[in-house]
Amino acid sequence: xxxxxxxTPMGEDYSRWYTDVVTQARLADYSPVKGCMVIRxxxxxxxxxxxQALDRMFKETGHQNAYFPLFIPKSFLAKEAEHxxxxxxxxxxxxxxxxxxxxxxxxxxxxxxxxxKLDEELIVRPTSETIIYHMFAKWVKSYRDLPILMNQxxxxxxxxxxxxxxxxxxxFLWQEGHTAHATPEEAEAETRKMLDVYATFAEExxxxxxxxxxxxxxxxxxxxxxxxxxxxxxxxxxALQAGTSHNLGQNFAKAFDLKFQDEEGxxxxxxxxxxxxxxxxxxxxxxxxxxxxGLVLPPKIAPIQVVIVPIYRSGxxxxxILAKAAEIRTELTAAGLTVELDDRDKMNPGAKFNEWExxxxxxxxxxxxxxxxxxxxxxxxxxxxxxxxxxxxxxxxTVSTILDEIQAQMLETARERRDAATFNVDDYDxxxxxxxxxxxxxxxxxxxxxxxxxxxxAETKATIRCITFDAPEEEGACMKxxxxxxxxxxxxxxY
RNA sequence: CGGGGCGUAGCGCAGCCUGGUAGCGCACCUGCUUCGGGUGCAGGGGGUCGGGUGUUCGAAUCACCCCGCCCCGACCA
Numbered sequence: 337x338x339x340x341x342x343x344t345p346m347g348e349d350y351s352r353w354y355t356d357v358v359t360q361a362r363l364a365d366y367s368p369v370k371g372c373m374v375i376r377x378x379x380x381x382x383x384x385x386x387x388q389a390l391d392r393m394f395k396e397t398g399h400q401n402a403y404f405p406l407f408i409p410k411s412f413l414a415k416e417a418e419h420x421x422x423x424x425x426x427x428x429x430x431x432x433x434x435x436x437x438x439x440x441x442x443x444x445x446x447x448x449x450x451x452x453k454l455d456e457e458l459i460v461r462p463t464s465e466t467i468i469y470h471m472f473a474k475w476v477k478s479y480r481d482l483p484i485l486m487n488q489x490x491x492x493x494x495x496x497x498x499x500x501x502x503x504x505x506x507x508f509l510w511q512e513g514h515t516a517h518a519t520p521e522e523a524e525a526e527t528r529k530m531l532d533v534y535a536t537f538a539e540e541x542x543x544x545x546x547x548x549x550x551x552x553x554x555x556x557x558x559x560x561x562x563x564x565x566x567x568x569x570x571x572x573x574x575a576l577q578a579g580t581s582h583n584l585g586q587n588f589a590k591a592f593d594l595k596f597q598d599e600e601g602x603x604x605x606x607x608x609x610x611x612x613x614x615x616x617x618x619x620x621x622x623x624x625x626x627x628x629x630g631l632v633l634p635p636k637i638a639p640i641q642v643v644i645v646p647i648y649r650s651g652x653x654x655x656x657i658l659a660k661a662a663e664i665r666t667e668l669t670a671a672g673l674t675v676e677l678d679d680r681d682k683m684n685p686g687a688k689f690n691e692w693e694x695x696x697x698x699x700x701x702x703x704x705x706x707x708x709x710x711x712x713x714x715x716x717x718x719x720x721x722x723x724x725x726x727x728x729x730x731x732x733x734t735v736s737t738i739l740d741e742i743q744a745q746m747l748e749t750a751r752e753r754r755d756a757a758t759f760n761v762d763d764y765d766x767x768x769x770x771x772x773x774x775x776x777x778x779x780x781x782x783x784x785x786x787x788x789x790x791x792x793x794a795e796t797k798a799t800i801r802c803i804t805f806d807a808p809e810e811e812g813a814c815m816k817x818x819x820x821x822x823x824x825x826x827x828x829x830x831y
Numbered sequence: 832c833g834g835g836g837c838g839u840a841g842c843g844c845a846g847c848c849u850g851g852u853a854g855c856g857c858a859c860c861u862g863c864u865u866c867g868g869g870u871g872c873a874g875g876g877g878g879u880c881g882g883g884u885g886u887u888c889g890a891a892u893c894a895c896c897c898c899g900c901c902c903c904g905a906c907c908a
Contacts, residue, residue: 341869370900426907496907497832504907577908614908647867686868704867714867
């Protein structure tokens with residue numbers, strides 16, 4: 337297997353491998369603004385495909401899309417104490433509404449016009465709880481107005497110190513669902529339901545297996561009662577939080593006076609939930625499936641599902657082969673597949689193979705003179721690069737089947753990889769040793785105290801990623817302090 | 832914000848120490864050739880050497896200042 341000229345091998349430097357894949361596969365590029373990225377068509381189509389599947393699932397669970405503004409009055413953020421504290425450190429602030437030209441050292445320079453200073457400064461939303469619950473409060477009067485089940489697709493800004501393409505950028509795209517309910521039970525059910533939607537989406541579309549469970553208090557959303565999460569493991573055995581769902585209780589309802597009259601005419605505060613996934617999911621797909629040849633995409637979300645590469649020796653073959661290739665493309669497109677026919681003349685097949693592999697196209701169809709004679713095509717699967725001969729007749733059905741197999745196989749492979757990197761650890765020294773020797777999810781006993789959690793993090797950089805719902809009851813002793821514990825939690829070093 | 836590194840053609844780099852008219856690979860353009868795993872040959876275009884100031888007859892190269900980016904850490908989806 338020829339080594340890629342453009343991508344640093346994963347084993348050599350995982351971090352560079354990731355950056356190489358993102359840039360070489362033309363998913364994104366660095367913006368002139370630090371910490372921001374340009375999402376290029378190949379990356380954006382991937383995001384759109386994920387978006388569409390999620391959006392459908394949100395609608396199926398009764399939610400409607402809306403759009404709230406980018407700018408939030410500064411005073412709004414201050415209303416929920418824990419929330420301010422969580423986000424204040426990373427907010428971009430709009431202070432002026434105009435620029436003006438000023439001469440500095442003989443050069444014309446733009447400065448904020450002092451006369452245009454805003455009476456109330458605006459913050460660029462880091463998340464929209466405040467503005468949304470403020471609006472909900474206007475709209476809700478009666479229990480008959482509940483529940484409100486809303487979602488918005490938007491950009492948000494969090495002024496991060498360290499950024500990485502897709503995984504953490506200053507501005508990112510996401511969806512944030514926001515709901516209001518009459519009872520705590522309903523809110524809790526909603527929180528869990530949307531987490532399940534995320535888990536289903538991650539596994540069925542992204543082919544990324546996820547843990548589902550609860551965050552510890554130190555990891556929960558600022559302002560939430562509690563936070564649920566889906567947590568995935570990347571190929572460098574670091575964990576990635578892939579989505580969160582928060583039960584906000586009445587915290588925001590109280591802060592924003594979101595009240596309704598119940599059946600008895602009594603005023604009560606509503607119960608809120610919020611839940612979100614972001615373009616970070618693109619990073620998750622890259623890191624869960626990619627290899628040294630580049631991107632590997634699950635068929636269900638791949639921007640291009642099938643690429644046809646014609647192979648011909650001379651002008652004589654060329655016309656017939658291209659005609660046949662076009663015919664196959666038409667047939668596949670008619671079957672609802674996204675197909676690219678690579679008829680670039682100046683490039684030889686090997687170069688095309690490598691390029692499409694780098695872009696992660698799940699299935700390549702090779703069509704050459706020998707195939708034309710025999711009525712076959714060669715199908716090459718991206719994940720394992722396996723090739724097979726397939727009959728040209730009924731190709732659409734065959735291809736669909738293969739794509740389904742690839743989708744299933746990718747989830748299976750990712751699951752095996754994760755399970756092979758998940759370990760029970762009982763002893764703190766063993767825990768530390770394991771972290772430095774490969775890492776992964778380490779299932780260990782924890783007493784439940786913030787102090788032990790913080791100490792472990794300070795000493796090892798590992799955090800409690802998730803207290804899984806399905807963790808079995810088990811008598812044990814906290815690996816840090818030795819106090820009683822009733823279940824294991826998932827520790828890992830994380831992104 | 833701390834530590835480190837790097838700014839020279841679109842990308843990756845050499846040249847800098849020891850100052851003397853800017854080079855290599857890839858990519859790009861033209862033509863031919865090749866095509867079942869990154870074809871080969873020939874020709875060609877492209878650079879205010881991150882910015883400023885200074886030293887010097889002369890600065891990519893030396894000095895000082897500034898800016899930017901990347902990597903590692905603390906914080907975070």
